[in-house]
């Protein structure tokens with residue numbers, strides 16, 4: 135992979151007067167270091183131990199200034215951090231080998247300053263020279279001592295030493311230390327202050343806690359956030375990167391220190407975490423390993439995403455050039471060469487921020503517009519614009535849509551997307567405007583009630599007491615209240631509905647039998663006056679005749695329907711009367727108008743014969759009488775028009791009322807028939823079931839069926855045979871068939 139890198143490893147030799155020249159040799163390219171250990175001839179031991187080693191690294195820093203060391207080791211890594219790659223620099227080696235010198239440097243002299251202050255400087259220099267004014271730098275300084283995390287900058291936080299328990303936390307964005315203070319710095323000086331503050335805290339802690347600084351790991355982290363703006367499209371991004379600068383604890387072997395007690399324990403810890411670090415490095419160097427036990431120690435856990443291969447990693451092995459330390463030197467060089475085999479794949483840490491993206495998109499839009507303009511000019515469409523429509527353009531589209539709706543134009547040309555949208559918008563406007571108009575027109579004539587507005591419906595019921603007694607006809611919400619409305623007398627509606635208005639509750643229609651009957655109550659009476667069939671001679675008292683029963687029905691359960699019927703009829707009558715009055719009036723006006731027209735014609739004739747008076751503007755001058763006639767005619771015309779309009783309205787209302795009356799009549803009859811059957815014709819026990827609280831609702835039982843409940847089908851057939859068959863034997867199949875049909879009808883119900 136192109137971006138694949140290896141950990142860069144360097145060895146830095148501490149300058150010493152006792153440099154073991156015979157033991158340590160450097161290659162000519164300053165990339166190899168060879169170690170020779172002479173066999174101790176005096177001991178006379180011939181051992182097969184290896185005595186020569188050659189280590190190849192990325193660079194050997196020998197007698198190198200701090201500046202050159204920085205340039206060799208850190209400069210590139212820091213500049214890559216500024217474009218989004220995380221970087222880690224570690225110093226490894228025995229105590230006194232120059233790790234702290236390399237990392238922090240000697241604080242006494244400026245030119246002896248180490249990697250950390252130089253890195254800070256480089257970052258801030260980049261900030262100053264950058265065209266991106268939005269670089270933020272933050273800093274944290276962590277110490278790991280005996281598996282305990284210390285915030286070396288906790289004194290810088292407002293509440294002093296934070297008592298929050300720190301912990302290493304894994305999250306999708308990487309590893310971070312919970313509770314570690316991170317400080318924003320805007321100048322190089324602020325950052326250096328933090329470094330020195332941390333160094334001081336390190337020393338104080340060493341003193342008070344009686345700990346040995348060489349046994350702790352220190353991690354100085356620089357967090358960089360760059361927001362690139364106003365750049366070309368691909369540059370709009372937010373970079374988040376960090377540089378870990380790690381001063382590891384001394385790597386010396388335990389045996390050599392001769393430590394005891396507390397120091398021994400510390401040494402064990404150091405070795406433990408360093409040996410875990412070594413194990414991890416071995417694991418990372420092995421491409422077949424997929425599990426890396428980072429969590430084994432705090433150090434390895436903290437370094438998880440700094441060693442894990444997604445960042446630039448540099449190792450500096452600090453060695454002493456003295457012969458006595460050759461074992462430690464060898465061990466450090468071995469560590470460094472192992473480290474060298476770790477492959478890394480630095481990942482760019484960039485996200486795109488909204489604001490910047492908006493800016494970039496704006497730029498992109500400008501570019502695309504230019505592109506479009508060029509395209510249009512090539513296809514001769516340069517008249518088309520893509521800017522938001524102006525008011526004039528919108529007005530133009532509006533009138534086009536209106537013309538289209540009126541049929542004045544057949545089609546609307548499609549010009550561009552904005553125009554198409556505007557056309558649809560105009561259509562929508564027209565539709566909603568018309569909806570409003572229709573509603574307003576209805577409202578001017580009717581009081582509209584939302585059928586789901588139960589309060590309003592209840593109010594209607596209140597105005598019409600007893601309304602709830604019409605369960606089958608009107609109040610099955612879904613009942614047809616327009617009928618109710620028209621059946622109300624004006625008195626009932628006083629204070630509730632606007633005068634002369636009707637209630638409309640749009641609902642399902644009544645289930646009315648087909649066919650309009652045009653008889654009035656007299657016809658009903660005539661129909662009902664047919665004698666009631668005396669089908670049940672066994673009943674103790676014969677049922678009342680239908681006209682009598684009908685009167686009773688109208689008094690009792692049919693009272694509401696009957697009242698509505700009567701009221702509908704009276705409204706119909708009133709409308710008819712009014713209609714004829716208006717018609718008469720219109721005829722009268724018409725005659726009067728004709729008279730005036732004749733008179734005017736006469737006047738005109740007369741004027742014509744006498745010669746016309748014309749004023750200076752050429753207008754004919756008429757006399758007062760003629761003028762009055764014209765005015766009168768005008769008034770009459772107006773009156774005629776309004777009378778005619780009223781007549782038209784009345785005609786429609788009459789038609790409607792007539793329909794209502796017919797429906798009411800049908801309902802009245804059918805209700806009465808049901809009531810009559812259920813009250814007088816069906817057996818007593820069935821009647822019981824029909825009483826309030828009984829299990830059958832009125833109108834539900836098929837009366838024909840009930841009527842033959844007491845007569846067995848077979849009996850009936852036999853009786854029929856007795857009466858009919860002897861006379862005409864051929865009629866058997868006929869009657870059989872008829873009986874079947876009857877039975878079908880019976881079971882189907884009325």
Ligand code: ADP
Nearest residue numbers: 148149228229230231232233234235236240348
């Ligand atoms: P470590 O941190 O590895 O224990 P130090 O950085 O404290 O070692 O070094 C020990 C001493 O050696 C310090 O006084 C330091 O100034 C000095 N020293 C180390 N490396 C160099 C160097 N490259 N040039 C000059 N002095 C050095």
Ligand code: MG
Nearest residue numbers: 233234235348
């Ligand atoms: Mg040190």
